[in-house]
Amino acid sequence: MPSITLIVNGAEHKTECASGESLLSVLRHRLGLTGTKYGCGEGQCGACTVLLRGKATRSCLTPAESVAGEKLVTIEGLAANDHMHPLQQAFLDEEAFQCGYCTSGMIMSAYSVLLAHPHPSDEEIIQYMDGNVCRCGTYPRIMAAIRRAAQGAKKP
Ligand code: FES
Ligand code: FES
Incomplete structure (x- = not known):
């Protein structure tokens, strides 16, 4: 199984990911970042939205391997120093x-x-x-x- 590095909310994560596995699946099931939700799995609802290069991105449709080395922001990355965004x-x-x-x-x-x-x-x-x-x-x-x-x- 290939391994990739993702930079999520400023932290570097090296993780395995199956070929074609979605970014949503990697965030939730491999990194434990369950704030990003699975809704439709087809790019139609936005429940899985994360930020990639400052743009809202559907993580259910994004193969994790395609964003290896990229900086991502998830809902867990918005609060700072115990203060909500x-x-x-x-x-x-x-x-x-x-x-x-x-x-x-x-x-x-x-x-x-x-x-x-x-x-x-x-x-x-x-x-x-x-x-x-x-x-x-x-x-x-x-x-x-x-x-x-x-x-x-x-x-x-
Ligand atoms: S889960 Fe609905 S757009 Fe991704
Ligand atoms: S789907 Fe229930 S608050 Fe939006």
Whole structure:
């Protein structure tokens, strides 16, 4: 079985991975980073979103071998020094979830919005969040959370 190195949230991880194994599977099952969720497994829901080169990326469709040596950010990488990231706090403050299953992916996509547009318009938020599905229908609260984080935001 090949082994690869991934740089996840600033830490280097050397891990085995099966040929064709998804990045999502490696994150969850080999590195124990279970904050990134399996939703559809087909690139349609966004639950598995991580950041790769500053861009929101569907880890279910990304072969782990294709990102060997790359720097990745997962939901576990946002909090710092026991303090939640402003986006995480804003999602809590706005109660922008019900079951919470989509939330990691929503926050990672929202993170990519704020990286590109620290003070985004609603159109820009929708453009970046469009592929993330919330089965509980909390979209208005998610929009409010992103606006709230942006208002308090310097650069994420
Ligand atoms: S699990 Fe990857 S997009 Fe749904
Ligand atoms: S909060 Fe349940 S899927 Fe979004």
